[in-house]
Amino acid sequence: MEQPTAASPWLLLLCLAAVATGGVPQARAQLESKGFISIDCGLPGTASYVDAGTKLSYVSDAGFTDDAAGANHNISAKYIRPQLSRRYHNVRSFPDGARNCYTLRPLVPGCKYLVRAAFLYGDYDGLGRPPIFNLHLGVNYWQTVNVSTPGSEVTAEAIVVVPDDFVQVCLVNTGAGTPFVSALELRPLKMKFYPQANLTQGLLVEHRMNLGPADETNIIRYPVDPYDRVWIPWADPKEWTEISTTRQVQSDDDDYEVPSAVMQTAVTPLNASKKNLDISWDPVPQPRNPSPGYFIVMHFSELQILPSSAVRQFYVRINGMELNMTAAKLYYHGTGVISNVKPYRYDKFNISLHATTNSTLPPIVNAIELFSVMPTSILGTDSQDVSASMAIKDKYHVQKNWMGDPCIPKTIAWERLMCSYTIAQTPRIISVNLSFSGPSGDILSSFANLKALQYLDLSNNNLTGTIPDALSQLPLLKFLDLSGNQLSGSIPSGFLKRIQDGSLNLRYGNNLNLCTNNNSCQPAKIKSKRAIKFVVPIAVTMVIVVVALTLFSSLRRKKRGSMKNSVKPQNETTNDGDTSLGLETRQLTYIEIERITNNLRHVLGKGGFGYVYDGFLEDGTQVAVKIRSQSSNQGDKEFLAEVQILTRIHHKNLVSLIGFCKDGEHMALVYEFMSRGTLQEHIVGGDHNTICLSWRQRLKIAVESAQGLEYLHKGCNPPLIHRDVKATNILLNTRFEAKIADFGLSKAFNHDNETQISTNVIVGTRGYMDPEYQTTGQPTTKSDVYSFGVVLLVLVTGKPPTLHNPQGISIIEWVQQRLAKGNIEGVVDVRMHGDHDVNSMWKAADIALKCTAQASSRRPNMIDVVLQLQECLKLEEDHAGGEANTSFYTGIYSNDQNLRYDAYPTNQSTNVSQSSTGFEMEHSFGRVPTMDNGPAAR
Template identity: 45%
Template sequence: MRMVMVGIFLLLGLVVSPAVVLVHGQPGFISIDCGLAEGSGYKDDETTIDYSSDTDFIEAGVNKNISSSFISTSLQRQLLNLRSFPDGSRNCYTIKPVEMDSKYLIRASFMYGNYDGLNLFPQFDLYLGVNLWDSVNLTGTSGTMSTEIITISSRNFMSVCLVNTGLGTPFISTLELRLMDMSLYNLTTDDSDSLVLYKRLDVGSTTGQIVRYPNDTLDFIWSPYNLPSWTSIFTLSEVKDLYGQFSAPSMVMSTAVRPANESSDTLNFSWTTDNPSLQFHVVDHYAELEVLKENEVRDFMDCGTGVFCYGPFSPDYLVADAIYTKDTMTGQDHYSVSVIKANDSTLPPILNAIEIYALKRLPDTATNNRDVDAIMNIKATYRVKRNWMGDPCLPKNYTWEGLNCSYDSSYPPTIISLDLSSTRLSGEIAPSLGNLTSIQFLDLSRNNLTGAVPDFLVKLSFLTFLNLSSNKLNGSVPSALLERSQDGSLILSFGDNPNLCTSYSCNTTEPCLSGSCKKKHKKFVIPVIAALSVAAVLVIFTALIAWRKFREKRQGEPAANANKECSFLIQHNRRFTSTEIMRMTNNFQRVLGKGAFGTVYHGQMEDGTEVAIKMLSQIRHGSVEFQTEAQLLMRVYHKNLVSFIGYCAEGDNKALILEYMLEGNLAKHLSGKDKNARVLNWGQRLQIALDVAQGLEYLHFGCKPPIIHRDVKAANILLNERLEAKIADFGLSKAFLDEELTHISTAVKGTHGYLDPEYFNSSKLNEKSDVYSFGVVLFELITGQPAIIQSVGSERTTIVNWVAPMIEIGDIKNVVDPRLHGDYDISSGWKAIEIAIACTPPKSIGRPNMSDVVAELKECLGIGIAPERTTSVKSERPENTFGSMSYPSARW
């Protein structure tokens, strides 16, 4: 009898695809023992499956062993060890080779076994690619769980990611892939749907043992199951599968159950769930195991909770068959399946096995395949030492460091920005970069790249920013890039490449000699940059004029009928109405903060993207600052600067729409006044300092003309959900339009406590003014104290003066924030203090530049952040380790 589906009969041929050959042998398997030592592997004694170490599939995590108290002779070997992920919010396995457009069973197993001695079961999320697969919530005394999903691959690799949800450190014990034939388990009409295993039961098992490979060639795991109201029957003969839509092995199908009470007409099976939104598919397996006499009939109905009722049905002798439905069972917390004796039947019903799957739709489309292949090749070519795992663009909270992506619901995400500056790249510019055809921003500066500037960069038609400066490139810059730079369509930087020729007189037909074009370089760059700066101003000015004309046309109309548009300079030049900005903020319901010139509100765009909307107050005079910030934000882009999404200018109503930073500003995390703010550990503080330093380095050296922020302070440093720091608030910033100047004279503006004393006294501003302010912020990170400290009585002092006497006597214990409880490396602590000292001399000539500070902070971070508890009031101060940086001794 052919296999049946409720309401639909599918006629399948018996031709076996080539993939099945792989399934029926370990060549179709990938079996990973997570946490196994690198290069090791073994053949499992029970299953004969070959397991290998996970080191070829993952770049993060640490190997751990479960506690000896959980080890027993019956424990699977794969569960003795695991890989733990104490660092990073998302860690991903990249599993390959995988056959594209093929069906796989993927299984992940977890056994906690108190490996960390905390005796606390962690909870975390498990993602398949960019979509949530399951939430890991461990149970039992040892904390065990296994989850399976049947899905179709869309690439030649699969990513399985563990995501830290703040409820403990993620870990994993095993990860297994099993290639399946595409004709199996087609329970849904959409091939993109996946099936998460809920239960797979071998009912009537006479051995009480789990059945899996090699008895099940797909390595499905069948758990024995019986009820007191059932009785088992079995056969020693082989049960054959002739139809091939489902896969239950003979060992499972050769046992069955029937009602224990011979007068009973029904077999009942039920299950419960705490998630009524789950949609279940049920597969009931049947095979007749008894030779029926002429007058005997086994006929029954198979019915599921209000969804399906198929029959009457008579299974064939020793032939596997199944009843299933594509209609899902959903909306309840209790479900049941009943196998009911038909009226004409002389024998009770039977049931051999049950499978229950929860439908899992994977709605998010992964990043464009071309871009993924390109960025993977770039990662491999340069051996990028970043947490580049999983999908580059999704989920949005876990976009790869240095990347920005474009999101359009009609198309897969594409990479539009790549920042690989200061990442120690070497070799030639990788051809794979030319395959990022949607890229707009590309920064390869401050590396060791060699060879010529390739022509394929010219073909990147969307490219608007290209920074190749501070490398070892040679030859000439392609003339087409120079032309795009001259007409203003491309911001191009290529300075500090001594052997690179950069003028029209040096082209592919006229060989360049080393340095022969240096003099022409500055003459070419400055007018272009100036033109671009003017262009940025004109864009904003044009927008404001357009709005003024729009308002004049609408004069006299009732306010209720006005539907004024606000021009947002965001991706794809989308435009929003003022009604939409009200809707984004829910009528300005949630205040994120208040500044000198207005209030910042939380907003949400139509695609769900959260934003911060900075409204200029109508009663304050901040119009100049608003325009300054808008102009600068349109020019700058860096991973450590808050991203500019757009602006709105409507008469007196002005707003900047900026990237939303979940963790707010640094000041609240250091003050201790906000109960919801976390206490930053030493490593997090150093990383924040490095993030800020890199942002300032970009403003000072990566921008042409350079930009001085002028208001660097803890309140203007924002943190995202991963505690990555970004500089905000450019309202007081200044640009050096003439790069030959050593300073500019301007009215003193800034925040007391952070203000450069030389700038305060002379009104002469240069980039070293930001260095001083950064030094104050670094002291705040080290000490946990504010920039201005209320001393005993009513006296107030700066943090620079407050730390001076303690540093002089080597009292690091009382300098470093007591909330760290001494958990920091002493050498790293002194190194950080010395960097802060070097940044804060009263004269700017004694301060380092931000590039030097970045280098020293990286060294400081590399010294080690392992806990080292200070044990005395006096901790010996190490020798000056501030590299070749020259700075005066700390005389306060």
């Protein structure tokens, strides 16, 4: 046998030790001495029992899956019969969630295991409708479970090499009934067993047959088979003659260690003169893999003492092809194995044992195992990230869809968690958002094990204790929100250094016991009570004077610049009625405005507020001056709101306010000059002399605009909703860097009461407005996300948000209709002449449609959007640099013409109204299976 990868001697020794001793001690449920895990799913509480047949201990599933997930049920009494194994008497069903998982541990990474799942519906819910659902082993599809009748027993069995110290069995809801499970079993195997199984492919047990026993109910498993393989008896008196022996049949060099009880029986043709023994087998097509590869493993032993003149030699042929190049010659009570090294793919299998010309006796065979290939090459999330995220889940009792692998499959990745996906590398967790999720206690050290983490939001919870300095050592962390907790102590020095060098944005406001200055955390040296009475008032007075002088001096000296790395708690509030403002932005008279604009000579554009004029300051700096017109709907309140907002927000992707004028009825805003004008002009009209932006430029603009919105939503305190995100409010400078403008309609909100913000007037721009906001009158940050999604579609298509061809249709519907056909080029702006990476374009369209989901709860937040767009940009940059992309991003699209893109994440359930798959073995371990779809003797 060939093995794709050679196992190291140390690994082999470790696996042998695991098989011999039962591996690492089990903390949650008792393991058998041989390392077996036997779970009766649905068994109440911590109950356990010893199986009457195998004498193995079965335990409840408590500790192997979330206690709050699923419900225990007993099957209907009419399906309980004397020969039915006890593990089928009850089930655990999972009506909630797309995926529910069991975690089997502890295992030895790199070792080989047999994993078995058993199902009997038994009308436990009284509905009389057996469900259809998918079964996954880790992140890889295992099989579709299709229970044909309420009393049918279905078993799924796989042989796999596990990469980690655990393996997960997941039930995935496909919309065709509630998933359930009766029992789960795991058995360690020796590494030499079934060498066809490795890290990239597992083996699915189609049939494991003990040929020839007279007693058709004599199913062999543990303890006769010490590895608890289940051998089903099969005899066909019309075609075969049974040969048997009572002597021990087992060789020391047997690579499979088939039990002697299995090898003690064999079959041979009924007619001794017949030279062939034939078996035919029709594989059942599989929903996910209509043409899988198959392995056939045949076990042989000579059970008769042959006279010296007798010869038994034969070849094994699969569909006419010789499997063994040298004729098989058997030895008395010795054992041998013949199998294919590479998988065969046929619609029908004809297995023929053909005697050689000098053979005087017909062929015999003792046992046959039939396997289909289960690809296990999908890379799950980095194992360290998985361990850390599972520890976080357990510590904080996260009640979300945190089941199975955190990142894979993408469609059911963990809620409020973002991952990076790169070709040929394991996914990494880059963002965790547990704000308003209720975690309490200390900040878990496991966060520091998420080495690829960029964003961590733990705000507005009940966290206590100190801030662990280990978090500051995360190399990629650039945003950390700890505000609104009950943290104490000082800010560690590692964070202060990161804040100083600008590599980290730390938010920690509303932690009453948290010291913002190391010195303030040091207890004062108390000399005497009398000294305190005098020292304290004097010290307080001095501090107040020094602070006041410092602030006054700072405000006079401070020029316009970035404040993004401020480490002070940001607890400011907006007061729309404050006309004095008290801000560092320059206040101008109307005469100065006229002088700056050269008497309003050159108009740059016009908006809802009024005209925008070209202007120059005294030092020659070019500026844009927006002057309120008499017909503008914006009054003093909106004007002052925009001024106050712009004086306290500072970000490279937000237009900077240089000055303002509030001189009687004259109102004006002086902005930094953006020489390239609006995004609208470059994409869907305006100046015909504008440059057509490449896809890379458009993506860069999208990333920068998203970063600006992310800052408004997460970097401001209180956070801000823009409420008028559109292509005309995204401005470009000389280097085509994007900045968001026009904050006259912006609204501050409080995280605690975001959904209760309501306004008297619905504001925004047609085509960009969130339909949920229009219905409820309550804007949220997801309203901005929706508008940004429209902007992203505009960037992809080069078309306006509303199209007329010939009837009015939104750009969202227009894109949906075309992408449903699977052709991304049908929506791409033709002016880019196909100069783009198709993966990047697919992904961008996918993000845009998720942003514009009808329900705001299903839209991503701007942190997620930024991360996804950065991945798009990386794909495009790799494409431009000539790097090959071997994978193809298909996003959420299918051939379904009626597909609606109104979910986030998208549900990619497949149609499961199909016949049962070849993976299903509809038999029990207490009766002979029907073989209608299995091998047939000839």
